[in-house]
Amino acid sequence: MILCIAQVLPPELLADVTRHLTDARFVDGARTAGWHARLVKRNEQLSPSDAAYADVIRRVNAAIEEHPLFQVAARPKAVRPVMISRYTAGMEYGTHVDDAMMGGVRTDISFTLFLSDPDSYDGGDLVMEGTGGEQSYKLDPGSMILYPSGALHRVDPVTRGARVAAVGWAQSLVRDAAKREILFDLDTARRAIFQSHGKTAEFDLISKSTANLLRHWAEA
Ligand SMILES: O=C(O)CCC(=O)C(=O)O
Numbered sequence: 001m002i003l004c005i006a007q008v009l010p011p012e013l014l015a016d017v018t019r020h021l022t023d024a025r026f027v028d029g030a031r032t033a034g035w036h037a038r039l040v041k042r043n044e045q046l047s048p049s050d051a052a053y054a055d056v057i058r059r060v061n062a063a064i065e066e067h068p069l070f071q072v073a074a075r076p077k078a079v080r081p082v083m084i085s086r087y088t089a090g091m092e093y094g095t096h097v098d099d100a101m102m103g104g105v106r107t108d109i110s111f112t113l114f115l116s117d118p119d120s121y122d123g124g125d126l127v128m129e130g131t132g133g134e135q136s137y138k139l140d141p142g143s144m145i146l147y148p149s150g151a152l153h154r155v156d157p158v159t160r161g162a163r164v165a166a167v168g169w170a171q172s173l174v175r176d177a178a179k180r181e182i183l184f185d186l187d188t189a190r191r192a193i194f195q196s197h198g199k200t201a202e203f204d205l206i207s208k209s210t211a212n213l214l215r216h217w218a219e220a
C-alpha cells in the first residue's frame, strides 16, 4: 500500500525546520547508502555536526510518529531517525531498493516527507517502479508518502532549484503489507461508522475484529 498523508508537519513547524535548513551544513549523501545504492545516489544530507541537526530530527520524527494516520497505516514498532536530504540541480537518486536492515531496524516501510515547495524546483519526483508501470510523486511541503521498502524506486534528476526532504524507515509490528492493509481498511471503516452513526453495535464488532487481528498478527 502506498499512502500519501497531507500536512504531517504543522505550518509553524514546517516554517521553523525550513528556516533552520536554509543555511545548514550538508554533506555528500553517498556515505549513508548501501554499496549498490551508492553507485546511483547523488545527493546531500544534513550533517550530524550541524547545530540544528538534533533538534530538527527530533521534532520531525515526533510529528511523524504522533500522526494518527502514520500510526494506523504503519503500526510502527521502531522508527529510524529521519535523514534530511537535499538535491540541487544535477542531483538524483537512481533506481534502487532500500537496505533491508538499518541500525537493527527491519525496514518494512519507507517514507519521504517533502519540505520544499514543488514550484521552487523542477524534476525531483519520487518514482515508484512497480511491475505494472511507474507512478511519480511530488507532494506539498509538510506532506508525506509511505511506501513498501521492498519496492524499486528512484528520485528523478533535479533540473532547477533544490528539493529538500526528510526520509526515513519504519519496522512494523505487522510484517506483512497485505495484513497491514486489512487492518488499515478496517480501521478506516470503523472510524467512518463512528463519524456518521456513533458507537453502534457494528462499530463495536469491527473494533473487536481489528483488535483481535492485531493480536494475531503483531510481533511485539
Ligand atoms: O527522497 C526520496 O523521496 C527518497 C530517497 C530514497 O530513496 C532513499 O533515501 O533511499
Ligand SMILES: [Fe+2]
Pocket (backbone or CB within 6 Å): 096, 097, 098, 110, 153
Ligand atoms: Fe530509497
